[in-house]
Every structure is written in structure tokens, then in C-alpha cells.
Amino acid sequence: MHPSFLPSMSYWIIAFILILAPTSLLANDAKFSSCSSLIRCGKFRHIGYPFWGLDRPEICGYPGFELNCNEDVLEIRIISVTYRVINIDLLRQILQVARIDYTDNICPKHLINSTFGSNLFEHNMKTQDIRLYYGCDPNSGLENLTSIHGISDQFECSINGTNIVGYYITRNTGTLSTFTSGLFGSCNNSVIIPVLYSEVESLEANRDSSTLNEVLRVGLELKWYPNSSLCVTCLGSGGSCGYNLTLGEFICYCSDGSYPQLCPSRLTGNSPLFSFTRIVLASFCKMLMSK
Ligand SMILES: *[C@@H]1O[C@H](CO)[C@@H](O)[C@H](O)[C@H]1NC(C)=O
Ligand SMILES: *[C@@H]1O[C@H](CO)[C@@H](O)[C@H](O)[C@H]1NC(C)=O
Ligand SMILES: *[C@@H]1O[C@H](CO)[C@@H](O)[C@H](O)[C@H]1NC(C)=O
Ligand SMILES: *[C@@H]1O[C@H](CO)[C@@H](O)[C@H](O)[C@H]1NC(C)=O
Ligand SMILES: *[C@@H]1O[C@H](CO)[C@@H](O)[C@H](O)[C@H]1NC(C)=O
């Protein structure tokens, strides 16, 4: 055996301990480790705070941001409606979702309005509410309305085995508002769903149910309130982001406990002495290897 093998081996062991210890061996805080795991489902691979669910316990995310994975489809339930998650932009805090119950047809069994609550999502300028009317009587004067911009042609479908006639309207402002509330008074039900503003033009041009179906599959964008900048700071300090359910506020889980914002730097962690030691050891190891 070459004599230089033994010293080089011990340097390797020291280097291993010093370089890896702060991130793995000392990471024994259970909350820190469980909130370090990210959500994976279908095409989604690295979903973290403010979301929780699957591998991330409730303490790792914001209330109301639980995700579920259903046969590779990432889902979120917002106020009794389940949505398919189409895209998540963690930095811009934007969620793109589409209603699951409107995936294949525009006449689901249970008619439910989309509502989002005022404390989770902010009003997004990129979406606009449309309203679907169900169970209307076309003989009550509605048939003559479909030349009006913003009112669709009638569609027909069946709910619970009953054939019904419906319409959708994309505008509900000004004179059209009072006008329509009277005219659609004959309808048995209505549902309000926001769509992307950029899709409204196509709805108004085509006025049919298949266009509506496509537009509902594109979904809508929601900007969420829980602040990503707090989490970025926490992650930058080596922590994992979470939520103190007792206090109802953000919390940063670190390998040695929980902190309100970020992990304190420790001698073994981010101190200049540690970095210096790490650099010296790394170059020493490199030197040994190149021998
Ligand atoms: C269809 O039937 C279910 C119960 O089977 C009921 O809850 C639902 O409200 C009905 N849908 C409509 C639009 O009447
Ligand atoms: C949806 O909201 C509108 C306006 O508030 C209401 O008139 C309608 O009945 C609601 N529809 C359902 C299914 O709850
Ligand atoms: C509205 O609902 C009532 C009661 O379910 C039903 O009798 C009526 O036919 C419905 N109206 C239309 C236009 O479908
Ligand atoms: C619909 O329009 C036609 C032709 O303009 C008119 O004869 C008819 O009375 C209108 N129907 C209703 C219910 O207003
Ligand atoms: C997010 O947090 C940052 C830093 O604490 C703060 O400056 C900003 O105002 C917060 N934004 C919101 C929307 O709460």
C-alpha cells in the first residue's frame, strides 16, 4: 500500500464531516427535515411553501393551501370547489387552476359558484367573472337576446337526467346588468366562474358551449397573499419554511429549532472561520487527489 494513502484518507474524513455536517448530520430537528421535503405530483417536482399536503405536514404551509395528488393530477380545494393545478409560479405567487367539475362538460351535477375568500387570494386583474345560467325558458324572450354582445347562444345539456337550456354571459355591467337580471329571471340556477380576461374575446366571438368548455379548461390565475419573500429569506439562511398554527404566522424551521424569520448563523454554519476552513480543506483535498 502506498504510504501517502493513510494521511489522505483521514483528511477525507475530516473534510467530509466539516463540509457536510452542518447540512445533514446536525439536521435533527424534525420540523426542519419534514418541511424540507417538497411536493411532487405529475409534472410538478419542487412545490414548497405556502403549499403543504402529501409529504409536507400542515405545519409546512399556509392554511387553505393544501395540495392533493390524484393520479398525477395536482389538485387544490378552495371553498368547496376542487381545481386542477395547471401552473404554480412560486416567485410571482401565481396559481393557475381550472375547475375539475367543468373538465368534460359545462353541466356538472352540482352547481357551485367559484369563490376564493378575501384573505388568501387577491383580486387578479387578469381574470373576469362570467355567469352561466341553467334551466332557462327560451320562450320567455331569451331567444331574441343572443344578438347582444356578451350573451351566448343557447346551449342544451342534461343535468340529473333532465334536459335543460342554458346561456352564459361575459358582461354584467351597466345597462346589461339590470336588463339581464330580469330576462334571466326565468332560469332556475346560475354559476359564477372567473376566466382569463384574454379568453373573453373568443367566448364573445364564438358564443357556443364548446368554446366555453375550452376556456374553462384553460382556467384562471390567482395571486396568493402569503408572502414568498419571507420564505426566500428563511431558505437563504439554510432553513425550511412553515407556519406556526398557534400564532397564525410564518415560521422558519432551522436545524437547531424554530425562528420567526431566519436561521441564526452558527460557528459551524455560515461563519467566516467555517468558510475559511472549508476552502482550505477543499483545496487540500484537491491537491491530494491530483497527486
Ligand atoms: C342533482 O342531483 C343531486 C343529488 O343526486 C343534487 O344534489 C343536485 O343538486 C342535483 N343537481 C341539480 C342541478 O339539480
Ligand atoms: C352564485 O352567485 C350568484 C350571485 O351571488 C347567485 O345569484 C347564485 O344563486 C349563486 N349560485 C349558486 C349555485 O349558488
Ligand atoms: C325549473 O325547476 C323546476 C323545478 O325543478 C322545474 O319544474 C322547471 O321545469 C325548471 N325550469 C326549466 C326552464 O327548466
Ligand atoms: C323576438 O323577435 C321577433 C322578431 O323580431 C318578434 O316577432 C318576437 O315577438 C320576439 N319575441 C319576444 C319573446 O320578444
Ligand atoms: C412581504 O414581506 C416583506 C418583507 O417582510 C414586506 O416588505 C412586504 O410588504 C410583504 N408583502 C406583503 C404583501 O405582505
Ligand SMILES: *[C@@H]1O[C@H](CO)[C@@H](O)[C@H](O)[C@H]1NC(C)=O
Ligand atoms: C408557535 O408559537 C407558540 C406561541 O409562541 C410557541 O409556543 C410554539 O413553540 C411555536 N411553534 C413552533 C413550532 O415554534
